[in-house]
Amino acid sequence: MYVYDQYDQTIVDQRVDQFRDQTARYLAGNLSDGEFLPLRLQNGLYLQRLAPMLRIAVPYGLLNSTQLRKIAFITRQFDKGYAHVSTRQNIQLNWPRLDEVPDILAELAGVQMHAIQTSGNCIRNTTTDQYAGVATDELEDPRPYCEIIRQWSTLHPEFAFLPRKFKIAVCGSAQDRAAIHAHDIGVELVANASGEVGCKILAGGGLGRTPVIGSVICEWLEKKHLLTYLESILRVYNQNGRRDNKYKARIKILVKAMGVDAFREAVEQEWALLKDGPTTLSDEAIRHAKSFFTEPAYLALDAAAANSELAARCAADPIFGNWVKRNTVDHRVAGYRIVNLSLKATGFAPGDITDAQLELVADLADQYSFGEVRTTHQQNMVLADVQKGQLYPLWQQLQKAGLATPNHGYLTDMICCPGGDYCSLANAKSIPVAEAIQSRFNDLDYLYDLGPIELNISGCMNACGHHHIGHIGILGVDKKGEEFYQVCLGGSQAKDASIGKILGPSFSQDDMPDVIDKLLSTYLELREEEEIFLDTYRRVGIEPFKERVYAKAD
Amino acid sequence: MPRLIKAGRIVEDDWQQLDPDAATAGMQQILGLDQWLQLEDKTGRAVLLEPGQAPAPLFDYLGQIPLVAIDFPVFMDGRGFSYGRELRERGFAGELRACGHFIRDQMTYLARCGFDAFQMADESRLEDALAGLADFSEHYQAAIDQPLPLFRRRG
Structure with missing residues (x-):
């Protein structure tokens, strides 16, 4: 997964300092409610019914075990011992104290995390397929492009005060597991006639009061143009999106009002200025992003042996067998499976997870899945790289912890x-x-x-x-x-x-x-x-x- | 005399905003877009853009305009960030002034979009706003202050 260098760390640390200062100015009465509002929202902080809510960014749903343990610690130290996985793959805390939020952000910065732009009228967390990199139907891993978009959209000087929130999703597989049609911008990695993989760009999708399926703005775009093209779309939206009525302020309303063709024309006009400029992705930039999402050290497993051993286990323990059938998914690499952890046990709020469960998942990730975990927009978690031969001990521990409800994809997995x-x-x-x-x-x-x-x-x-x-x-x-x-x-x-x-x-x-x-x-x-x-x-x-x-x- | 931030310092303003109903204008006055458009000779004349007044009509005169002011009547309206950046990208080299109700916490963004003068509705906030310019020392994106994105600068 992506690892911060000194640049990323500096930006996140300075953001913590900035928010600490903003909070202090607000509490001292030097920043009005109205002025503090967008500032705190752009750091993920809502003032809710009972207490503030803090939304922590989980870029494209990827977490390592150290980060999970930190979240567990934060829920215990600053909250009520549980967290909630949101439909943007983020993690929410429901009971933090306003004056402690800067400390929480500092804790997060220590493990390369933040709450930047998880709310407010700005570009939100980019989401993707929870099976990215391991799916059997994948054309190309979308995560390097998500990370490229994350960096570009983080504290973007031009687009922090948009007419309304702005959500981007990226998908690189035959089946869309990222709901890209329901996003302000959807990016799909697709091959053109000569087999080169590029980006199909959709815009103007979204849910809310007026649900709309996104329209295709560009059928195929060379990857190097991704950011300049996104920047052109955002610039058209920032200048022309409605600001008089918040229910008509999303880009979907603008695309409808202008018509897709006129909207595309406006984008292309802006793009003429930005295309081939410095924000054009260099080969080196794409290579650098890709270098963080290489294959983990998979073992060369005997697929036939692993399959027959697993089949025997499943036959001997039908409850386990049922869980394997319902909650695990085919993996790109022989001998491995993708495991869905259900956060949908009856009696618990969908998507909620306790501090003890978070720590257990961290341990299990270290033990069975190269120390990484994904959050899903269906509010579950995923261990993406589990050897078939280790499914049984993994399941036993998940079951004890209430994380093995075999309902993945069924009615109660809501x-x-x-x-x-x-x-x-x-x-x-x-x-x-x-x-x-x-x-x-x-x-x-x-x-x-x-x-x-x-x-x-x-x-x-x-x-x-x-x-x-x-x-x-x-x-x-x-x-x-x-x-x-x-x-x-x-x-x-x-x-x-x-x-x-x-x-x-x-x-x-x-x-x-x-x-x-x-x-x-x-x-x-x-x-x-x-x-x-x-x-x-x-x-x-x-x-x-x-x-x-x-x-x-x- | 009104004060503003220019080149990182608080200085006195040597421009005046022209009354929107004025029939004639002096040289050190900032005209509204409509007034400015009516001028036969635009050389040396400054203009103010409101949200909704995209800068396209200025593009043919960028070399002649000494100052473009962009108004932020409410700080949540971010159109001016795009207006400013677009003017700079098209080669505008004069003073780019933010005026109105933007806040200290937007200073970095404004500066990155090419603004180099900051005139706040409440002058008592200028000192504080100056400090806001130093919130961040590093940035991911290409912008006017740093034409190369971080991915082209990473060592």
Whole structure:
């Protein structure tokens, strides 16, 4: 993974000093609430319902064991002993004290971490595929480009006061695991007709109040032009994006208003000025970024022996076998598997992890996966490089720690924002809804029979829980001071991305498990053969679901 | 006389902003964009851009303009950062002045975008703003103050 040199460290250390000074000036009354607001947001600090919330950046979801242990220490020392993995692959603390935040940032800087631009109207953490570098369907590892974008976007002098937040995702595989269509800019590594890998650039995607699937702005761009092209897009947006209404300020509204062709033309016009300038990536710059994401020291394992040994283990211990089947994924290298750690055990807020679990994951990463861990935008964690022969002892320890719930990709592996329990933006709570659904549908055989379903819950329009792109999406709404939940169906975050359609009038919190039950039984009755929920929905449309859910009792 | 930061020091301003309704303007006055556009001879005449007034109309005259002022009526409106940088990238070598309600914590960004004069609505904050220029000694991106991005400078 990327390792700071003296330049990176200087920048992060000076940022800590700057924020310490800003906090002191605020507490002394020399910086107004309004002035401190964007400054603290650009250091990840929200002032929430009960306490501040600090969002720590995890660039493209990559952490080493030292960093995990530091997070565990911070949750214990400065918080309540747990942290939360967000849909931007970041880590959130829900109970820090404002006056201690500079100390937390200093602790983070000591392990090459920070909270820079995890909030505010600026370029946020770049996200990517949690299986980057190990996926079997990968054209090229996206992480070097994520790191190049991270450096370029960090404290960018021109783009710190954009009309609204700005999110970039990069994907380099056949299957899109980074939801690039739902980002302000999506970058996909693709080969052109002659086989050279370059960047396809999408812009104007996003969720929130007006969900939009991104449009292709450039079909294929030479890699060396990546940053100048991004800079041109940002410059068009910074100058022309709406600033009069925060709900119309995202780039998606600008792209719609201008039309894709006019927007592209404006970008190309800016690009004429920047193209081939000093920000053009040199071969050396790309090589340097790539040098941090080389292969770890994989052993040359006997694939056949490893497979038969694993098969025997699975047969002897069916609970283990089931976990292998559900929570582990094929690895590019023979004899290895990718392991998903589920942070979706029933009874715990989705994405939450305790200090003890963090430390255990750090130890397991050191022992079994070259000391590295990934966070995922589905709010889980991944050990990317585990030998098949070591899956069994790993599983035993994960199970003891509550990190082996075999529900990866199933209904109860839901995305859920912190919602009204913590967030002051929320219209409604989301964690109790998630928990009620998890408790109701806790029969594993039933879950497996349902097949892969993505259920996403957001507590408000801001859509941190990605409800628009869940196969089933749930949105908390406020109706005259009471919390209600709107349901949408048919969203997808895959390459065939789609925005879910609203089912109809909203429901009370107590009704939600029944509503989900009706949706699922409608699907089970209508599905053909191996069809997953999303495909049945796409074939039959919303009506049968609507009829069932809103049917009057006779 | 109003004061501002120039070349890293607090100095007295030798320019005046022209009343938007004024019919004629003297040489040491900063004109609004509309007033400036109406001038037959733009040589030596300074102009003020508001957010929403992109700098494109100035591009043909960059060698003649001694001063471009860019207003920040609210500090959260970041259009002026792009205006300033774009003017510099196109070769503007005169004074590039930020004026209005920007704050100390934006000084590094402004300077990096090519601003070399800073006129704050509240002059009592100038001293503090001067200190803001020293927040960072190292940067990743190419900008006006450092034309090479870090990836071209890493040893």
